[in-house]
Amino acid sequence: MIETVHIDGAPATVEGLMPAVVSGYGAFTSFQHEPGGVRGLGLHLARLGRSASELFGHxxxxxxxxxxxxxxxxxLEGRATVRVQLFLPAISVRRPEALGRPSVLIRVAAPLGALRGPLRLQSQAYEREAPHLKHAGTFGLVRAMRAARAANFDDALFVTPDRLISEGSIWNIGFIEGQTVVWPRAPMLAGTCQxxxxHGLEAVGLNSExxxxxxxxxxxxxGAFICNSATPAAPVSAIDDQRLDTAPGMIDRLEAAWMTNPVEAI
Known part of the structure; x- marks a missing residue:
């Protein structure tokens, strides 16, 4: 499919894109469009609303x-990857205090395939700036992923200075304890897929804490699994030198829990 970029409802121009590219100050959400709409669309919109109020005052x-x-x-009738990004052209390093209603950039591209496991994760001491926000500052994430790949791991898992597990590079992590999903408590982004x-765990006979x-x-x-908007659940086989045996049947149940959420029309 042909990739498209719109800003405030019109095809993007180079001039229109420059503030978003140069400033690096903004928030976004991304999701997979399916026939009929998006799972969790209300969650994505709520995230954008909270981010806009905090970052731009509107x-x-x-x-x-x-x-x-x-x-x-x-x-578009089929599947696609969609990124919705908020930015305010008036904000710059010369005018960081600017407030106002942000512009809405929407990128539509080919659908992403789910991340496939089992995955080997390398723990790294790292915390995203303002971890509760899904913001445009992704340098640290890519750097962490590159370091993990260079060390023959699939991806990076972030831990706090006191060794609490938080989140991954572009995903959340959950752990399996019997029939319970255990989500880590630490400074992190609460994911929409998470x-x-x-929401669907009870329907498949699982608990959570x-x-x-x-x-x-x-x-x-x-066991353990990762999840993000393109990946309902992918098994983790190791974190550093600690092995994990995540049962395929549990991954099936987690995907079924995700499937209980209806596609929301846009």
């Missing part, structure tokens, strides 16, 4: 974003 009405999405996706799985998980405790779990 919220973005859901219907405004929906209208821009409908324009960007016009004629919330969708959480959120508690601090230390790196040294990993070996005591029955």
């Amino acid at each position: 919220s973005v009405p859901d219907e405004r974003v929906r209208a821009f999405l409908r324009t960007a996706l016009e004629g 919330a969708l799985i959480q 959120t508690r601090p998980v230390r790196l040294a405790e990993v070996g005591a779990f029955d």
Whole structure:
């Protein structure tokens, strides 16, 4: 498919893109469009609304974003990867205090395949700046991923200075303890896929809890998985030198929990 970029409902121009490219100050959300809409669309819109208020002093009405999405996706009937990014052209290093309603950039591209496991993760002491926000500052994430790949791991798992597990480079992690999913409690981004799985766990006979998980405790779990908007669940086979045996049947149940959430029309 042809990749497209719109800003505030119109095809992007080079001049229009420059503020978003140069400043690096902004927030975004990304998701997979399916026939009929998006799973968890309300969660993505809520995230954008909270981010806009915090970063720019003005919220973005859901219907405004929906209208821009409908324009960007016009004629699309199948699957696609969609990124919705907020930025304020008035903000710069010379004028960091600017406030106002942010512009809405929407990129539509080919659908992403799910991350495939089993994955080997390298723990790294790292915390994203303002971890509760899905912001445009991704240098540290890519650098961490590159370091993990150079060390023959698949990806990076972030831990705090006191060795609490938080999140991964572009995903959340969950641990399996019997029939319970354990989510780590630490400074991190609460993921939309994580919330969708959480919502559907009861339907597949699983429980959940959120508690601090230390790196040294990993070996005591029955398994682990990662999840993001393109990957409902992918098994983890190792964190550093600690092996994990994540049952394929558990991954199937987690994907089924995610599937209980309906596709929301845009």
